Amino acid sequence: MYSKLHENNLNFPFRAGGGNDIQWCFSQVKGAVDDDVAEADIISTVEFNHSGELLATGDKGGRVVIFQQEQENKIQSHSRGEYNVYSTFQSHEPEFDYLKSLEIEEKINKIRWLPQKNAAQFLLSTNDKTIKLWKISERDKRPEGYNLKEEDGRYRDPTTVTTLRVPVFRPMDLMVEASPRRIFANAHTYHINSISINSDYETYLSADDLRINLWHLEITDRSFNIVDIKPANMEELTEVITAAEFHPNSCNTFVYSSSKGTIRLCDMRASALCDRHSKLFEEPEDPSNRSFFSEIISSISDVKFSHSGRYMMTRDYLSVKIWDLNMENRPVETYQVHEYLRSKLCSLYENDCIFDKFECCWNGSDSVVMTGSYNNFFRMFDRNTKRDITLEASRENNKPRTVLKPRKVCASGKRKKDEISVDSLDFNKKILHTAWHPKENIIAVATTNNLYIFQDKVN
Amino acid sequence: MECALDAQSLISISLRKIHSSRTQRGGIKLHKNLLVSYVLRNARQLYLSERYAELYRRQQQQQQQQPPHHQHQHLAYAAPGMPASAADFGPLQLGGGGDAEAREPAARHQLHQLHQLHQLHLQQQLHQHQHPAPRGCAAAAAAGAPAGGAGALSELPGCAALQPPHGAPHRGQPLEPLQPGPAPLPLPLPPPAALCPRDPRTPAACSAPSAPPGAAPPAAAASPPASPAPASSPGFYRGAYPAPSDFGLHCSSQTTVLDLDTHVVTTVENGYLHQDCCASAHCPCCGQGAPGPGLSSAAGCKRKYYPGQEEEEDDEEDAGELGAEPPGGAPFAPCKRARFEDFCPDSSPDASNISNLISIFGSGFSGLVSRQPDSSEQPPPLNGQLCAKQALASLGAWTRAIVAF
Numbered sequence: 001m002y003s004k005l006h007e008n009n010l011n012f013p014f015r016a017g018g019g020n021d022i023q024w025c026f027s028q029v030k031g032a033v034d035d036d037v038a039e040a041d042i043i044s045t046v047e048f049n050h051s052g053e054l055l056a057t058g059d060k061g062g063r064v065v066i067f068q069q070e071q072e073n074k075i076q077s078h079s080r081g082e083y084n085v086y087s088t089f090q091s092h093e094p095e096f097d098y099l100k101s102l103e104i105e106e107k108i109n110k111i112r113w114l115p116q117k118n119a120a121q122f123l124l125s126t127n128d129k130t131i132k133l134w135k136i137s138e139r140d141k142r143p144e145g146y147n148l149k150e151e152d153g154r155y156r157d158p159t160t161v162t163t164l165r166v167p168v169f170r171p172m173d174l175m176v177e178a179s180p181r182r183i184f185a186n187a188h189t190y191h192i193n194s195i196s197i198n199s200d201y202e203t204y205l206s207a208d209d210l211r212i213n214l215w216h217l218e219i220t221d222r223s224f225n226i227v228d229i230k231p232a233n234m235e236e237l238t239e240v241i242t243a244a245e246f247h248p249n250s251c252n253t254f255v256y257s258s259s260k261g262t263i264r265l266c267d268m269r270a271s272a273l274c275d276r277h278s279k280l281f282e283e284p285e286d287p288s289n290r291s292f293f294s295e296i297i298s299s300i301s302d303v304k305f306s307h308s309g310r311y312m313m314t315r316d317y318l319s320v321k322i323w324d325l326n327m328e329n330r331p332v333e334t335y336q337v338h339e340y341l342r343s344k345l346c347s348l349y350e351n352d353c354i355f356d357k358f359e360c361c362w363n364g365s366d367s368v369v370m371t372g373s374y375n376n377f378f379r380m381f382d383r384n385t386k387r388d389i390t391l392e393a394s395r396e397n398n399k400p401r402t403v404l405k406p407r408k409v410c411a412s413g414k415r416k417k418d419e420i421s422v423d424s425l426d427f428n429k430k431i432l433h434t435a436w437h438p439k440e441n442i443i444a445v446a447t448t449n450n451l452y453i454f455q456d457k458v459n
Numbered sequence: 460m461e462c463a464l465d466a467q468s469l470i471s472i473s474l475r476k477i478h479s480s481r482t483q484r485g486g487i488k489l490h491k492n493l494l495v496s497y498v499l500r501n502a503r504q505l506y507l508s509e510r511y512a513e514l515y516r517r518q519q520q521q522q523q524q525q526p527p528h529h530q531h532q533h534l535a536y537a538a539p540g541m542p543a544s545a546a547d548f549g550p551l552q553l554g555g556g557g558d559a560e561a562r563e564p565a566a567r568h569q570l571h572q573l574h575q576l577h578q579l580h581l582q583q584q585l586h587q588h589q590h591p592a593p594r595g596c597a598a599a600a601a602a603g604a605p606a607g608g609a610g611a612l613s614e615l616p617g618c619a620a621l622q623p624p625h626g627a628p629h630r631g632q633p634l635e636p637l638q639p640g641p642a643p644l645p646l647p648l649p650p651p652a653a654l655c656p657r658d659p660r661t662p663a664a665c666s667a668p669s670a671p672p673g674a675a676p677p678a679a680a681a682s683p684p685a686s687p688a689p690a691s692s693p694g695f696y697r698g699a700y701p702a703p704s705d706f707g708l709h710c711s712s713q714t715t716v717l718d719l720d721t722h723v724v725t726t727v728e729n730g731y732l733h734q735d736c737c738a739s740a741h742c743p744c745c746g747q748g749a750p751g752p753g754l755s756s757a758a759g760c761k762r763k764y765y766p767g768q769e770e771e772e773d774d775e776e777d778a779g780e781l782g783a784e785p786p787g788g789a790p791f792a793p794c795k796r797a798r799f800e801d802f803c804p805d806s807s808p809d810a811s812n813i814s815n816l817i818s819i820f821g822s823g824f825s826g827l828v829s830r831q832p833d834s835s836e837q838p839p840p841l842n843g844q845l846c847a848k849q850a851l852a853s854l855g856a857w858t859r860a861i862v863a864f
Contacts, residue, residue, distance in 0.1 A: 128485060
């Protein structure tokens, strides 16, 4: 018993029942320094792989960049390994649908890693219409000593060959290759917003605004439609699917969230088409908060199961909610991300910020959740201590191991020193995508075009 | 929650968003547009209730002054099931138009219309709870403020479609009542926008694309219906329409259209349009080519059902002139819509996207998508010719609207 506790404490300093709170330090920042952001460089998704060794980002230009953590001697290191570029490749290109006269954006909406089965790594990346399975493999040896080719590739004149030899593999500089192994196309009429790999590691789902399809990783020419909420008459449309995810342990269970703020849990064993949910998670609206924008701010932008599978977390515009899968009528925990924005919804509607889709994530032990906000702020909520913290991703604190200073937004009234008033928040600097290392306290936070990596302070 | 913007501005901002979403890369974003339509619906509800309150106040003041018979006439006139309001709209009176006397009954009538609208709205809300269709509602709400929304909202609330209850075609039931225009407002005529933010199911042939009537409907309750003339600055005002499902039954519809320029309101009788449509051999609903410009409505226009008409010489004259000038767009609407639906079966997802937007902006768009007024048709009745001219004159507006979508 003691050893298990001890093991946990090594990695998760958020100790239940007190103890020092974690101190987050700047580790690295990736991306261009200029303020002039090229649209193609805008980061659109961030995801650690299952071991945490690899960190993938996708951008609006359709590229995927994978960072790899250096393997260091952990006992002696001052900090955990740094992440360096491992592979970069163009995943999706802009396309044009001639039939509908529509341009299909190449922006990468989601990346999901497959668990590693052999030396190669596999990930799924998707844009609005097409999902691709990429194989990322290393090559650090190459054959030398061909009989008919010179080392530089030129062909030898066969008549000059007098002896035969067997080519041998010799070390070479590491080369990382990415190749598309499967392309899953033409299954989505609307824009894909989520992909999620099943715990069976054989199938995965992809969700667009109105439908969810189930695929087999090996089969690209067909998929099963498992959810279809398209009404017979589109004029009666009242909600769309905003996110979907498979349960981490039950391969028959998945959830999908809607623009109306509801989450439906479906069991694929119940029927082929899971239009009827097994559970419906919905919190009644607080009538005192009713406004023009109630529907918009209740739309769920992200849903994530906890690692344990017991809870799920949803993000709407102003809050993060934790739901117990066993209780449908209300969340067990609600955390306000930036309640001070409630009185600003009008302006946020005008400048379109109210449509921003923030993501959220769990830490490895499901004790802390994190999500982004504006002004390059991001927030963490400790579920055990009920404490929360606001930090900023900024190049100002870019010395490694600089501890980040907590920030505070002053909603109204007197602004204390070091507080920032709501009106001086920069709504163009938004953190929509964050990711937490599955095992350690390392987080990746994406600002518009930069990727920040923070680690907890290691003494 | 306090909002810095009033309902009108919100509505125009929302419409602008919907408009601009069309040009964004990656196609129309269903989710965002759906959310915007919710805002539209909410804003419209607020606007409606504000208007209602205002008109109620006015009525309180004018209650004793006006002889009741006008109102009765109008009520009697209304088509069965149709809200009196639908038929009641007098000519628009912009700013200083109309005499004070005319205004009073107008106010009362507007109030009555608005009241009916509200009733319908409540009815619809009830239905919506069972069969939520906020989109349509919102769509309706998406009054055609011109892209760029000059905040000429008067049209919006009315436009707010009171969709017929889910799935039920509305024969004999009041359909989208006309927009209860606010009392004569000194609003400038809205810029030509031919966007008809009407309920998608507005098949009525006579419904012209409605531009936000600068000073909504108002006026003398007794004003006769005017033929909607598209003119170059489309001052259209759509009346109530039958449900699309009615369309199959010979466009059975009663549409009231209001010409903002001439301030004449015209109501077209049931069935009339379709006959004309079909007769012209250009009725799309008959599977033919582009409907003749407003032919049917021409004939329809002549029927001025306004009981008060006799009393309003001016209006009658106007009506007379305009009777021959059916709106270029109005008669086409239902036909156009049918045609559009032929074009794009629901199975096409993109059509769904488009139909959503069309829902928002009213079936006037379906006409835009599918047809051009054909001025070179066989000799249409005199009315038709004039209609053609009107249609051509309004082409600019149509084109603008086409550009919008």
